[in-house]
Amino acid sequence: xxxxxxxxxxxxxxxxxxxxxxxxxxxxxxxxxxxxxxxxxxxxxxxxxxxxxxxxxxxxxxxxxxxxxxxxxxxxxxxxxxxxxxxxxxxxxxxxxxxxxxxxxxxxxxxxxxxxxxxxxxxxxxxxxxxxxxxxxxxxxxxxxxxxxxxxxxxxxxxxxxxxxxxxxxxxxxxxxxxxxxxxxxxxxxxxxxxxxxxxxxxxxxxxxxxxxxxxxxxxxxxxxxxxxxxxxxxxxxxxxxxxxxxxxxxxxxxxxxxxxxxxxxxxxxxxxxxxxxxxxxxxxxxxxxxxxxxxx
Amino acid sequence: xxxxxxxxxxxxxxxxxxxxxxxxxxxxxxxxxxxxxxxxxxxxxxxxxxxxxxxxxxxxxxxxxxxxxxxxxxxxxxxxxxxxxxxxxxxxxxxxxxxxxxxxxxxxxxxxxxxxxxxxxxxxxxxxxxxxxxxxxxxxxxxxxxxxxxxxxxxxxxxxxxxxxxxxxxxxxxxxxxxxxxxxxxxxxxxxxxxxxxxxxxxxxxxxxxxxxxxxxxxxxxxxxxxxxxxxxxxxxxxxxxxxxxxxxxxxxxxxxxxxxxxxxxxxxxxxxxxxxxxxxxxxxxxxxxxxxxxxxxxxxxxxxxxxxxxxxxxxxxxxxxxxxxxxxxxxxxxxxxxxxxxxxxxxxxxxxx
Numbered sequence: 001x002x003x004x005x006x007x008x009x010x011x012x013x014x015x016x017x018x019x020x021x022x023x024x025x026x027x028x029x030x031x032x033x034x035x036x037x038x039x040x041x042x043x044x045x046x047x048x049x050x051x052x053x054x055x056x057x058x059x060x061x062x063x064x065x066x067x068x069x070x071x072x073x074x075x076x077x078x079x080x081x082x083x084x085x086x087x088x089x090x091x092x093x094x095x096x097x098x099x100x101x102x103x104x105x106x107x108x109x110x111x112x113x114x115x116x117x118x119x120x121x122x123x124x125x126x127x128x129x130x131x132x133x134x135x136x137x138x139x140x141x142x143x144x145x146x147x148x149x150x151x152x153x154x155x156x157x158x159x160x161x162x163x164x165x166x167x168x169x170x171x172x173x174x175x176x177x178x179x180x181x182x183x184x185x186x187x188x189x190x191x192x193x194x195x196x197x198x199x200x201x202x203x204x205x206x207x208x209x210x211x212x213x214x215x216x217x218x219x220x221x222x223x224x225x226x227x228x229x230x231x232x233x234x235x236x237x238x239x240x241x242x243x244x245x246x247x248x249x250x251x252x253x254x255x256x257x258x259x260x261x262x263x264x265x266x267x268x269x270x271x272x273x274x275x276x277x278x279x280x281x282x283x284x285x286x287x288x289x290x291x292x293x294x295x296x297x
Numbered sequence: 298x299x300x301x302x303x304x305x306x307x308x309x310x311x312x313x314x315x316x317x318x319x320x321x322x323x324x325x326x327x328x329x330x331x332x333x334x335x336x337x338x339x340x341x342x343x344x345x346x347x348x349x350x351x352x353x354x355x356x357x358x359x360x361x362x363x364x365x366x367x368x369x370x371x372x373x374x375x376x377x378x379x380x381x382x383x384x385x386x387x388x389x390x391x392x393x394x395x396x397x398x399x400x401x402x403x404x405x406x407x408x409x410x411x412x413x414x415x416x417x418x419x420x421x422x423x424x425x426x427x428x429x430x431x432x433x434x435x436x437x438x439x440x441x442x443x444x445x446x447x448x449x450x451x452x453x454x455x456x457x458x459x460x461x462x463x464x465x466x467x468x469x470x471x472x473x474x475x476x477x478x479x480x481x482x483x484x485x486x487x488x489x490x491x492x493x494x495x496x497x498x499x500x501x502x503x504x505x506x507x508x509x510x511x512x513x514x515x516x517x518x519x520x521x522x523x524x525x526x527x528x529x530x531x532x533x534x535x536x537x538x539x540x541x542x543x544x545x546x547x548x549x550x551x552x553x554x555x556x557x558x559x560x561x562x563x564x565x566x567x568x569x570x571x572x573x574x575x576x577x578x579x580x581x582x583x584x585x586x587x588x589x590x591x592x593x594x595x596x597x598x599x600x601x602x603x604x605x606x607x608x609x610x611x612x613x614x615x616x617x618x619x620x621x622x623x624x625x626x627x628x629x630x631x632x633x634x635x636x637x638x639x640x641x642x643x644x645x646x647x648x649x650x651x
Contacts, residue, residue: 032428034435091611098507099614101374101431102567106606109560113599121596225556229439232432267447274436281429282421 002140004258012254013153017208018231019246021201027177027241028197034104037228038111039202043077043209044219051127062128073210074203081202082195116221123220126213149211233277239287335481339474348473354585356541359484361565361581362491363534369572370495371527372507374431377438378562381532383554384414385539390457399464400544411536419528446551456550460543492574576618
């Protein structure tokens, strides 16, 4: 039981990190960024490329090395996110929604198969595995790497939250989410803020990618597809567009999934998750923390 | 354009009369031309390989024209369209094997299952913003694939083997050439059906919903019902495509129904020109034949597909061969050919409500 809860929270923190990017972008420009899950995958591959080019890393240094790689990857994936926004989404800012969604699918496709063309279609083994002894805590087996990753995820989420709540940049983001035109009239540089939002969201997804690679040890070019869907589910559960909701939704989805796969069997895990998504959209489309938004005509 | 349109608005610039070239492309005989090409094809090239590619392309046209109803006419993004094909293929495979039925007798079951699937997915999500539909259909595609992979009735990862071929009036059409002809005839009828649907009262409602859902609602269109109808029609077309697919390959497995396939069908619709049946048919043929020519390039060809998809949306969002109504609406009467095709009664109505 405690084991299930712990596993759920651990997986859920990954979902939450990715869901944040989904939710931030959606909150600000009402765009479902399908390429977001693939940014996570690209992050894992960048981490893989950097770590393999460095060579053998002694086990004692693996956490330090991982942190440096994490930072580097976050910068690169953030840049990729900004590039996608600039090339694919910005020209369509005022186009019909369908056009933007299709562009997002194209961007996701390009990332997936671009990585597979560069790195090869076969799964890769991550060069650094986080090793560490595990210990029992209230009947759950918890390993040291899990704690490290969990701490990283929590630190990232908390700093993002205070960034959005405390800084002027964060205030500008919230202003655009409320009313883009009004924000523009009040002197907010909307394009710059949107670029910055994409940077932060993609950087978080990239960080999640490196962490997942280091923890699970195996990466492949389609790994972002399912996790992107799940992160979206998490964002919907929490109320899409809501930052705290994304975190809550991620953790909750992790828990639901842990219990669901215990109940139905592991091979039904993904089906169960999508079932949860459809159930939520049917019963409470605004999510747990979202507010009912009336569509402006 | 008729006179009763522009009473309340600034005078429209009426463009030049259509050039001979564009009149050729608007010609009503074009569909017959394509049909003749499809009929003649086996006389030119009847190797098993060519027949296989040809049949696949024809089935792909059916899928694209079905998705065109959802995406092109109604403007709903369906990213799991291949799931309906999977539902159709598995239903016909399971039913025909379980009761030893000819595969054509499974059509009612296929249609019922597809309508049910369309209701389950479309029912909750079509009430919400169209973005949700996109991602839920994406999830639905995965659900169907994973379910087929996990259940024992669907044969698990190895799928179903030995699905019977088409049998018509005691005539076995299991040979590649007769089966190709059968597919050409069936698909032509269904493509024609989807084109006619697009011009019907329901089709006009779909286009209206696509262009402006709130205005459509205000004009008394029950947008939810109309969208659900589009979704269900799309599902039926996909299911029939799946049945043909099962009869063609005689074996189906979950690997045939991955997201890549949905994306390819979507690409055919988008590249050809959303809402224009002719464009969609051309797009489907191009998308299904290109991989054969680009086989050496491996996964790089999909990168190109992705880039092209983005580029088309940014540079020419109406596709290479758009429907006239779409183009007139976008440029607000300033397009070169302001005279909409015959039977394209949408644009005057739209001009009036803008």
